[in-house]
Every structure is written in structure tokens, then in C-alpha cells.
Amino acid sequence: MIDANKRAKLTGSTVLVTGGAGFIGSNLCKSLLDLNARVICLDNFSTGKKANLNLFKDHQNFALIEADIRDADACLGACKNVDYILHQAALGSVPRSIKDPQTTNAVNINGFLNMLVAAKENQVKRFIYAASSSTYGDAAALPKVEDHIGKPLSPYAITKYVNELYADVFQKTYGLNSIGLRYFNVFGRHQDPDGAYAAVIPKFVKKLMNHRSPVINGDGSFSRDFTYIDNVIQANLLAMLTETPEAVNQIYNVACGERTDLNQLVEILKAELYKFDPEILDISAKYGPARQGDVPHSQASIEKAKKLLEYQPEFSVKAGLAEAVSWYWNNLK
DSSP states (O other): OOOHHHHHTTTTOEEEEETTTSHHHHHHHHHHHHTTOEEEEEEOOSSOOGGGGTTTTTOTTEEEEEOOTTOHHHHHHHTTTOSEEEEOOOOOOHHHHHHOHHHHHIIIIIIHHHHHHHHHHTTOSEEEEEEEGGGGTTOOOSSBOTTOOOOOOSHHHHHHHHHHHHHHHHHHHHOOOEEEEEEOSEEOTTOOOOSTTOOHHHHHHHHHHTTOOOEEESSSOOEEOOEEHHHHHHHHHHHHHOOOGGGSSEEEEESOSOOEEHHHHHHHHHHHHHTTOGGGGGOOOEEEOOOTTOOSBOOBOOHHHHHHHOOOOSOOHHHHHHHHHHHHHHHOO
16 A cells, blocks of 8 residues: 555665565565665575575566675675665574574674664665564563563564664664564565474465474464565555654554464464365364463554554455465465
8 A cells, every 4th residue: 555656756766675585575675676666685595595586586676685784894885875774684583592592692683783884874764674573572461552562581582672772772873764663473475384493374384285283382372463474565665665754763563453363373274275175174283382482462553553654454364364375375385
């Protein structure tokens, strides 16, 4: 839901997408190229995949820089003549951060600081960055409202909160304009189902497609505000292009504003996969121990984003899952 006047601003603009070979980053690159922007992707391919760039790697307006955000000089070089930055590069996953907090800190905090400095030095117009719903920590109230957070429950959550603090300081100290987008459990095309830290939806889908039982951590009552990728793309574009002064230098929840527990999720996925393979409907989930550092329930208030950014999620959870399952079926087989 981006109006034509705002979209026109992207024509000829140069946008740096860090982590551009990742799940969210590659989708952002594709959307920006479709809107006639020049796109630079910065990625070290530690978690991103070159295959995610195949649809547009030869596009005349696309450039790839293979580098690490922990390299300050590489960040400075990548930001030259850039109008906007969409900073998606990070080491995600709560369990990964618990296993290896030092690397998570180095990438998510030191790398983030390198990007802020590079953006400041190159006078980038606006720095949009991927924040996280994990910042709400042990705050129990639902829905989650931007100004009310609790104590972080994992090293990953700490790093994402520090990002918000650094962005705020850079605005007040150096005048670097930024917007933080707290993503809530994003899913969709290009999301990797494999690996130790794979997200739950593609992991469950692949298990079901292979006629194997998905394993739920806990009793299945934990709930999340699952958010389809196209809603996230919309939020990034709106954050980049808003002309409302009070909308800038803010933090926003990016979600659907719905809550789906893991038992419900499995049933929805089975119902969607039934359209392709009826036998999947008879597969039952298995249950394992709850994960350390997991928040029991998560649901976003999206009123602030609606009011200031004019954000209107185009896909409900069910509509997004229908789109995602179709993509998974055609690409994970």
C-alpha cells in the first residue's frame, strides 16, 4: 500500500541492503529493483545464500559487495553515494546467541555500530534497521506496545535492544535519521527450512511435506504474531519514504496484530498442504522440551505504525500461510 508519489521517489535512488542475500534482505532487494531503485547488497554469506539472488543478480541496477559488517572499512566503502540503508544483516536466533554470545555480540552490536558510523560519515538520508520483538523480554502485557519493554531474556535480545539505543544516540549526537522496525516472527518465500536455527514455519512445512511429524517445543500453547514477508516489505518501504517528520527516529512493531499458538499453526499448515497432498492431514505433531530463553506469548500492537507510517498489513496470518505454503511446495520439493 505505497502510493505512486512515494514509489516514484525510489526511481534513481540508491539503497544499500545489508544482509541482502538473506531471507528478508533478498525479498527487499527484489522489491526495490521492481520499483526502479539502484540496489547494493552487502553480505558475507554466513547465513545468506547466493541462490536467493538468482532472480536479479544480473539486473543492471543491482550490485553485490561480499563483505562482513564487522569490517569497518568495508562498511564505509559500501555506504558511498547511498541514499538509504535497509540494515538487515545480523545473526538471528535466540538459541544460537545462548550457545555463542560472543559472535552474536560482535555481529549484532559491533557490526551495527560500524554501519551507523559509515552511514553518518557518508551522510546517508535515512537508516532503517531490523529491530526485534525479542526486545520485549519478560514484559507480560499483551499486546506489546513500543514504549513498554521488559528485561531481555537472551543475548540476542540484548543485542537488538542495544541497536535501538545506539540509533537513538546517533540521531541526538550526529543527526543521523533512523527508524527501527521490530519484526515479529516473519515468514515467507526464501526462508531456509534447514540448519540448527531454522525458523519454525519452513521447518514444520518441510517435515510435513516429507510425511514426518513436526516437533513442537513445549506443549504447543506458546503463541506468536506470525507476519508474512510482504507486510515487512511494506513497512520498510514506508519507513524509508515517509515524509512525516514525527514518523522518523521512532521504533515500530511490524506484525499482523494477531496471535497464533503452535498447535493452531500446525493445523493451518496441514490444511494448506492438504491441497497438494491429502495424506498430510493425518500427520500428528510430536512434543519436546520448551526452549531456553523463549517468550511464552507474543502479540503486537500495530497502532503506532498504522498512525504514523500508514502501515496496513496486506496479509493476515492465514492468507500469508497460504501464499507461503504454495511457494514452499514448489521450491522445497
